[in-house]
Amino acid sequence: xxxxxxxxxxxxxxxxxxxxxxxxxxxxxxxxxxxxxxxxxxxxxxxxxxxxxxxxxxxxxxxxxxxxxxxxxxxxxxxxxxxxxxxxxxxxxxxxxxxxxxxxxxxxxxxxxxxxxxxxxxxxxxxxxxxxxxxxxxxxxxxxxxxxxxxxxxxxxxxxxxxxxxxxxxxxxxxxxxxxxxxxxxxxxxxxxxxxxxxxxxxxxxxxxxxxxxxxxxxxxxxxxxxxxxxxxxxxxxxxxxxxxxxxxxxxxxxxxxxxxxxxxxxxxxxxxxxxxxxxxxxxxxxxxxxxxxxxxxxxxxxxxxxxxxxxxxxxxxxxxxx
Amino acid sequence: xxxxxxxxxxxxxxxxxxxxxxxxxxxxxxxxxxxxxxxxxxxxxxxxxxxxxxxxxxxxxxxxxxxxxxxxxxxxxxxxxxxxxxxxxxxxxxxxxxxxxxxxxxxxxxxxxxxxxxxxxxxxxxxxxxxxxxxxxxxxxxxxxxxxxxxxxxxxxxxxxxxxxxxxxxxxxxxxxxxxxxxxxxxxxxxxxxxxxxxxxxxxxxxxxxxxxxxxxxxxxxxxxxxxxxxxxxxxxxxxxxxxxxxxxxxxxxxxxxxxxxxxxxxxxxxxxxxxxxxxxxxxxxxxxxxxxxxxxxxxxxxxxxxxxxxxxxxxxxxxxxxxxxxxxxxxxxxxxxxxxxxxxxxx
Numbered sequence: 226x227x228x229x230x231x232x233x234x235x236x237x238x239x240x241x242x243x244x245x246x247x248x249x250x251x252x253x254x255x256x257x258x259x260x261x262x263x264x265x266x267x268x269x270x271x272x273x274x275x276x277x278x279x280x281x282x283x284x285x286x287x288x289x290x291x292x293x294x295x296x297x298x299x300x301x302x303x304x305x306x307x308x309x310x311x312x313x314x315x316x317x318x319x320x321x322x323x324x325x326x327x328x329x330x331x332x333x334x335x336x337x338x339x340x341x342x343x344x345x346x347x348x349x350x351x352x353x354x355x356x357x358x359x360x361x362x363x364x365x366x367x368x369x370x371x372x373x374x375x376x377x378x379x380x381x382x383x384x385x386x387x388x389x390x391x392x393x394x395x396x397x398x399x400x401x402x403x404x405x406x407x408x409x410x411x412x413x414x415x416x417x418x419x420x421x422x423x424x425x426x427x428x429x430x431x432x433x434x435x436x437x438x439x440x441x442x443x444x445x446x447x448x449x450x451x452x453x454x455x456x457x458x459x460x461x462x463x464x465x466x467x468x469x470x471x472x473x474x475x476x477x478x479x480x481x482x483x484x485x486x487x488x489x490x491x492x493x494x495x496x497x498x499x500x501x502x503x504x505x506x507x508x509x510x511x512x513x514x515x516x517x518x519x520x521x522x523x524x525x526x527x528x529x530x531x532x533x534x535x536x537x538x539x540x541x542x543x544x545x546x547x548x
Numbered sequence: 549x550x551x552x553x554x555x556x557x558x559x560x561x562x563x564x565x566x567x568x569x570x571x572x573x574x575x576x577x578x579x580x581x582x583x584x585x586x587x588x589x590x591x592x593x594x595x596x597x598x599x600x601x602x603x604x605x606x607x608x609x610x611x612x613x614x615x616x617x618x619x620x621x622x623x624x625x626x627x628x629x630x631x632x633x634x635x636x637x638x639x640x641x642x643x644x645x646x647x648x649x650x651x652x653x654x655x656x657x658x659x660x661x662x663x664x665x666x667x668x669x670x671x672x673x674x675x676x677x678x679x680x681x682x683x684x685x686x687x688x689x690x691x692x693x694x695x696x697x698x699x700x701x702x703x704x705x706x707x708x709x710x711x712x713x714x715x716x717x718x719x720x721x722x723x724x725x726x727x728x729x730x731x732x733x734x735x736x737x738x739x740x741x742x743x744x745x746x747x748x749x750x751x752x753x754x755x756x757x758x759x760x761x762x763x764x765x766x767x768x769x770x771x772x773x774x775x776x777x778x779x780x781x782x783x784x785x786x787x788x789x790x791x792x793x794x795x796x797x798x799x800x801x802x803x804x805x806x807x808x809x810x811x812x813x814x815x816x817x818x819x820x821x822x823x824x825x826x827x828x829x830x831x832x833x834x835x836x837x838x839x840x841x842x843x844x845x846x847x848x849x850x851x852x853x854x855x856x857x858x859x860x861x862x863x864x865x866x867x868x869x870x871x872x873x874x875x876x877x878x879x880x881x882x883x884x885x886x887x888x889x890x891x892x893x894x895x896x
Contacts, residue, residue, distance in 0.1 A: 494751060
């Protein structure tokens with residue numbers, strides 16, 4: 226009886242290590258398996274925006290982006306047919322993303338991700354942590370990181386994606402179109418009087434864009450001056466006093482509100498003396514056109530320009546329908 | 549004599565605090581402009597403002613529309629939370645007790661965040677529904693803690709504290725789950741800001757529920773000062789002194805849930821005020837509740853006004869959640885007090 230008990234005890238002690246052992250075996254199988262199946266011998270080593278060296282297969286065929294703007298950029302670069310999955314937050318272009326499987330990326334659902342056996346994963350340091358790439362690297366899946374500090378980084382990333390996916394000519398054409406459209410807007414608003422613009426992310430808690438953001442360039446191209454470009458932090462929480470003292474001429478909200486002026490006045494009654502509220506110049510803009518660094522920021526800039534200068538002739542916004 | 553000295557120094561400290569809190573802030577407004585606004589508005593209320601030039605409208609809105617209601621709310625919330633701390637410490641005869649330790653604050657936060665993210669219907673309109681949801685959440689949490697701790701005829705203090713800590717963790721997980729699975733990412737950061745405790749954006753109209761509950765609750769505790777003193781000696785002795793001990797305990801629990809609910813709904817979760825302030829006060833004025841209750845109220849009120857002043861001046865033109873600061877300045881101060889003082893807590 227006692228011996229049986231000892232044997233059982235030893236057996237259970239061993240059992241404790243069973244999951245670990247299984248895990249090690251599985252990981253090994255995954256690492257070797259994933260390496261063999263998907264990546265044909267990598268023959269290119271590229272350097273991404275974070276300075277990491279990434280070994281990329283010669284012809285990238287199976288791409289999974291880890292953020293919605295990367296989906297839009299990959300499509301703009303002519304790689305719509307290379308996408309194998311998108312994130313749970315993707316919504317554009319609807320005709321494409323609604324047909325693709327979805328993967329959770331915050332935090333990354335690695336199991337779901339490797340099921341699509343990507344040969345290239347796209348990431349951005351604004352959404353994804355560089356550490357997210359390590360488990361993927363162990364399984365032989367390369368991750369390319371993008372960074373979007375300035376508007377031009379967005380156009381350049383389309384060209385980069387073209388190089389990665391070997392769709393250079395499509396990507397170049399698209400990037401040129403976007404650059405020309407953006408420059409045309411800049412030229413058109415060069416000599417207009419510039420209203421002082423406050424761009425708000427939050428309506429009640431006053432999140433805004435700080436100095437390091439490309440959003441100020443969008444506002445500038447649209448013929449305005451952003452009043453939050455002197456903050457050091459990327460996402461400052463403004464005080465109500467700041468808005469009263471700065472007295473912006475126009476407020477553009479990335480939130481949803483039926484009647485934006487009344488909405489802000491209800492949340493911040495002391496703002497009744499702010500010119501933007503007095504002159505009923507509070508507008509809302511689709512947040513995806515501004516806060517998502519993708520090809521549609523050009524549309525965002527044109528949209529802001531029509532709000533700031535509705536009484537002036539502006540160039541027609543480019544047709545940016547993504548395939 | 550000592551009490552008179554304490555009161556007069558507190559009165560002076562209150563005046564100084566109000567003066568500083570009104571004239572300092574996120575933007576620069578001179579002392580002269582600040583007092584011009586205050587004097588003008590006070591005179592206007594009595595119909596005698598015509599003698600003065602009307603102040604700059606922007607300064608007027610900053611001082612009278614943003615800073616004053618915010619300072620008043622800080623007074624109410626800080627005072628209220630300290631007084632709830634006093635009530636809880638008398639209830640469990642344990643210096644560790646505080647609305648946070650007993651799960652009331654976490655319950656109130658869970659209730660309020662359910663409402664804030666639109667998962668509960670607004671029954672009485674925004675102004676009252678959120679305090680109501682917070683009160684019900686707090687009451688539910690402390691009710692469960694109470695049921696767990698209640699053994700047949702009496703309340704086990706050890707069980708109350710343990711159940712409180714557990715309930716607090718459970719309710720915090722509920723809040724995390726609600727916020728994490730929120731359908732509206734835009735509201736998420738706003739909820740986070742509020743959960744960390746913030747007095748920003750206080751409007752005059754929002755002062756009424758916290759004012760009513762805090763004043764009523766503090767008055768109630770002042771009336772109960774003698775029974776609360778008796779509780780410190782021990783429940784048995786209090787019972788033999790003719791105090792309805794169990795009824796008193798239930799009343800204290802209900803009061804704590806009501807006050808914490810009203811305060812959490814407007815200011816979010818501001819921690820450590822209810823723990824630190826009553827202890828600091830006892831070190832100065834002793835343990836009698838006739839003095840501990842009012843001094844804790846004033847002490848907590850002043851502490852939170854200063855913490856909030858720091859929250860709105862540390863980063864120029866920006867806001868910080870004040871709950872971060874109450875913990876950052878409060879806890880080290882508390883540890884020093886504990887280390888130094890020959891600290892006594894009533895009978896124990």
